[in-house]
Amino acid sequence: MNIGQASAKTGLPAKTIRYYEDIALIRPQRDANGYRSFLAADIHKLTFLARARALGFTIEDCRALLELWEDKSRASADVKRIAGQHLASIEDKISALNAMHETLSGLVTSCAGDNRPDCPILTGLGDPEQA
Template sequence: MNIGTAARQSCLPPKTIRYYEEIGLLTADRAANGNRDYSNEDVHRLRFVQRSRSLGFSVEECRQLLSLYTDRDRASADVKAIATEKLGEIDRKIAELTGLREILGHLVEKCHGDLRPDCPIIDGLSGRSRDH
């Protein structure tokens, strides 16, 4: 199948698939006319990458996961190590964003948001806030 069909089936834009090939993440056969030609197994791999990316794995991590995916003899512990590390990153990110949300939420709450110029948000950003 050609790249457009593979793109639809893997939920990845054609540009992205070509990019993945360019950086050596995935390869593709070529048809007689020079077009890329994808097998069902290729599409599986594309979907695998798409899912992994959407779960927050970097392209480099996808490269690792893909080799673990292909290697049917590796230990599940190898996979779990990568996923656990990523889980920690996600937790840290959530904590950070929650902290941000709290600070910014307080500032927004305190701002009356009318035509007057005085603004606790600006004061907070400039370090002039009294509480905290």
């Protein structure tokens, strides 16, 4: 299977797949003409990567997870630890965004949004006390 088909199967752009080979997440074989040749196992890995990335795991997380994935004798606790840490970092990000949202929506609500220049958003941004 060529890279185009692999891309279609996994939903990953060809560029991304090449990049994943570059950083040694996958190691597809090569045909005589130099084209990458993707086997079922490669597709499976790419699907795994696509999904893990979509869940926000970093590339290095993915690398670790892929290793565990291939290690049939892994302890599920190892996997759970990585996933748990990532879950915590997602929670942190959500909290941070919620805080931003609260502050900003307060500012936006208080702004008339008309032709006049008075704008509590700008005032609030300039003077933290007033946010």
